[in-house]
Amino acid sequence: ETGVTQTPRHLVMGMTNKKSLKCEQHLGHNAMYWYKQSAKKPLELMFVYNFKEQTENNSVPSRFSPECPNSSHLFLHLHTLQPEDSALYLCAAGGHGYGYTFGSGTRLTVV
Amino acid sequence: GIQVEQSPPDLILQEGANSTLRCNFSDSVNNLQWFHQNPWGQLINLFYIPSGTKQNGRLSATTVATERYSLLYISSSQTTDSGVYFCAVYGGSNYKLTFGKGTLLTVNP
Numbered sequence: 001e002t003g004v005t006q007t008p009r010h011l012v013m014g015m016t017n018k019k020s021l022k023c024e025q026h027l028g029h030n031a032m033y034w035y036k037q038s039a040k041k042p043l044e045l046m047f048v049y050n051f052k053e054q055t056e057n058n059s060v061p062s063r064f065s066p067e068c069p070n071s072s073h074l075f076l077h078l079h080t081l082q083p084e085d086s087a088l089y090l091c092a093a094g095g096h097g098y099g100y101t102f103g104s105g106t107r108l109t110v111v
Numbered sequence: 112g113i114q115v116e117q118s119p120p121d122l123i124l125q126e127g128a129n130s131t132l133r134c135n136f137s138d139s140v141n142n143l144q145w146f147h148q149n150p151w152g153q154l155i156n157l158f159y160i161p162s163g164t165k166q167n168g169r170l171s172a173t174t175v176a177t178e179r180y181s182l183l184y185i186s187s188s189q190t191t192d193s194g195v196y197f198c199a200v201y202g203g204s205n206y207k208l209t210f211g212k213g214t215l216l217t218v219n220p
Contacts, residue, residue, distance in 0.1 A: 033208075037152070043197070043210045056207065088152045092208075099144050099159035100199070100208050105152045 003027040006091050006103035013081065014111055021076040021106045023091030030095050032074040034066060037088040037105075049074060081110045113138045113202040117211035124188050124218050132183040132214045134198030141201040143174050144208070145183050148195040157183070157196075188218045 005024045013019050025032060034046040048056035049068040063085075065077040074091055086109045094100040114137040124130055134143070145157040158165050158172040160181065165172055169188075174181040185192055195213040202209065 042212050045207065045209075048207065090152075090154065092154075094208070097142075099142065099156060101156060102146070102154040105154075107152065 003101045004091060004093050004103035006089075006106055008106060009104060010107050010109075012109045012111060013078065015081060015083070017081075018077070018079040020078065021089055021091075021108075023074040023076075023103055025072055025074075025091075025093035025101075027093050027095070027098075027101060028071075029093040029098065029101075030071065031093065032068060032071075033092045033094065033100070034074070034076055035090040035092065035102075037090060039087075043090070047076075078108075081108075083110050086110045113140065113200055113209050115198055115200055115209055115211035117196075117198050117214050119214060120212065121215045122217070124216070126188060126190060126218055126220050128188050128218075129184070129186045130188060130216070132185070132196055132198075132216075134181040134183070134200075134211055136179050136181075136198075136200050138179075138202055140176065140179075143176075143181050143198065143200045145172055145181070146197045146199065147192075148197060148213070150194060154197070185216075188216075190218045190220055192216060193218045 031050045036044045046060045047066045067075040088105045090105045091103045092100045116135045142161040146154045160174045162176045169186045171184045197213045199208045199210045
């Protein structure tokens, strides 16, 4: 499915770097989400935005900062990350009655 | 919160075999989805199935919401079916998808 686009696909960053992940949806859904998938762990919900308003912050450290400027775009700003933050970060868009559609993910490595 | 349990955790098949994956959930849900995660990490939506039965080619799914379970059937499996299959449910009034731990399927040629 190509309704949700994530960039970049891969990212390597140092612990002192600042980078951003981008997600764009073309489905017209009301809600967008960030999920984290670490090796051998279940998918973890990080943030939920409904109609551009953050409605869920699942106890995520402040070194992860989401931004939702409009209903089609979602960013995840990263700064001073730790090696244990290395994971696959997945964006999804969803609407009532339509289910969730996921992007291809950004595989992040923190060195 | 809602608990989602998937079984079996791992499954190894020979090409051409059939299989059934199960998803149990602990509370009433608004909706349920089955996903396939490919080796590159992408989650592909297979079925959006809050209740009833759906079929798509060699795959079909059945959800019995009153008994809090869903089944995913894979017939005539192919090596490209390998990967992790996730069941995920919505509960309550928030748009919040809760995932099971997945079933790792390996189809050998």
